Amino acid sequence: MKRTIIIAAVSLISLSACNKQLDELRPHNVTNEAAQFSTPDGFAQAALGLYPMITTGVSMTNSFGYGDITMFLSEAHSNNIHSLDLGPNFYTDAFNYINSPDKDHSWTYNLWRGSYFIILHANKLLDNVVKDEQRPVVLQAKAEALFVRAFVYFNLVRFYAKPYYQDAATSPGVMLITTATNGIDYKPARSSTKAIYEQVIADLETSISLFNQEKSNSFAGKQAAAALLSRVYLYMGGTFQQPDAAFNQKVVSYADQVINSNKYALLQNDAYRAYYNSSNVANKEDIFAGNMDFGSASISQQYAYPPQINYTGGYYRPSSDLLLRITKTDLRTSHYKVNVTPGFPNDSIATAKYMYLYNAIFSKSPFRYIRLAEVYLNRAEANAKLGKKEAALADLNIIRNRAELASVDLSGQALFDEILLQRRIELAFEGHAGFDYFRNGLPMVRNYSSASSGAMTIPATSPKILLRIPQEEIILNPNLTQNEQ
DSSP: OHHHHHHHHHHHHTTOSSHHHHHHTHHHHHHHHHHHTSSHHHHHHHHHTHHHIIIIISOOGGGOOHHHHHHHHHHHTSSSEEEOOOOOSHHHHHHTTOOOOOTTTOSHHHHHHHHHHHHHHHHHHHHTSOTTOOOHHHHHHHHHHHHHHHHHHHHHHHHHSOOTTTTTTTSEEEEOOOOSOOOTTOOOOEEEHHHHHHHHHHHHHHHHHHOOOOOOTTSOOHHHHHHHHHHHHHHHSBOSSSBOHHHHHHHHHHHHHHHHTTOOOOOOHHHHHTGGGSOSTTOSSEEEEEOOTTSOBSTHHHHSOOSSTTOOOOOEEEOHHHHTTSOTTOGGGGGEEEOOOTTSOTTOEEEOTTOSSTTOSSBOSOEEEEEHHHHHHHHHHHHHHTTOHHHHHHHHHHHHHHTTOOOOOOOHHHHHHHHHHHHHHHTTTSSOHHHHHHTTTOOEEEOSOBTTBOOEEEOTTOGGGSOOOOHHHHHHOTTOOOOOO
């Protein structure tokens, strides 16, 4: 399978790196493109090639791939981690809310360019699907490409656009490009945040109607699309004080579809303790994951304690603020380990979520992009905003009880606060923390100091919550407006 994935990725990458290269090499690329999409198998191989791109297949500076960067940047804007890194560098830039647009000082260049690289390849596949296509294999490939495009666009709008409740109709989002046939002079402005969300929803809803194969959770599918839609609508659902009932009801509907499918189950007891030391393929809780069985990621170098003597990794450790909220009886304490590496403090605690192979520098743990626990918490939050206390409590207590915590009976603000706390603990280091505060209009409060920064409070209305567009992109495309800070 490793060889198949690599061939598929290389085959698709060979079609185009950017529009300019397409124009310069058009006779050669037209031939390759015609051959690639001349058979259903060619479409299937092209779709397969998209998955390595959203894990580690898109080359990034310092070996960081797409999954590494998206997971890290979310946590970097949170209060789940503290830094041992003095910087300045790519890592402290986001952690300290500097958000430089310079590619030599931040991850923004890699994230922006890498994202549009993936979108280009999804668009290339979609452009080659004829309007009245009926072949199941081709329709499946189209569905997978739509899912991946939606997934990447949603991440882009989370990082570069204001939360949806902050006037999404007029607030600038990102470039919306849905075809690979634009000329080399195509320089789009930023579409509105609302327009990006609408495209993401349209892609996911269309994909659901096209999926016709049941694959493992390493691949997109109907339930993965529904689960992602529950997350997208949650981001549109407003704050607890000013919720949007229609969008929150959508969260509930799509979460119901996933949960009631009975395709997934929350891991229990020892299986949950060992959750992050296993592959996603046979895991019943994972809905969509970036499979690392045939590769490795670099994220453990930042989050995990040094797996080898004299190896200087693990610069970002769980914050005291996070750890103090995980009680001793909480089963999730097993997802954090005391450092026992010679030369490092014995009381230094690190997450074990990316340590799959203990003696390896690079992580073999999957990027768990969507899992069932999140869907329960999505539904709980939406029901709390809808004023449906009992439904919200039921889902909240499912998550608490799985962690071996007692059920609670809360209402109003206290119920909402507990749901957000359980999101923070349950989904820590999985790409949510930096967004859950801001989309709810809440400040990100760090009540502790790190090596390169002191305590800080970042309001949800601060421009610092956004990454800035790479300066190189602004120069090349004068129609792009910058996120000023």
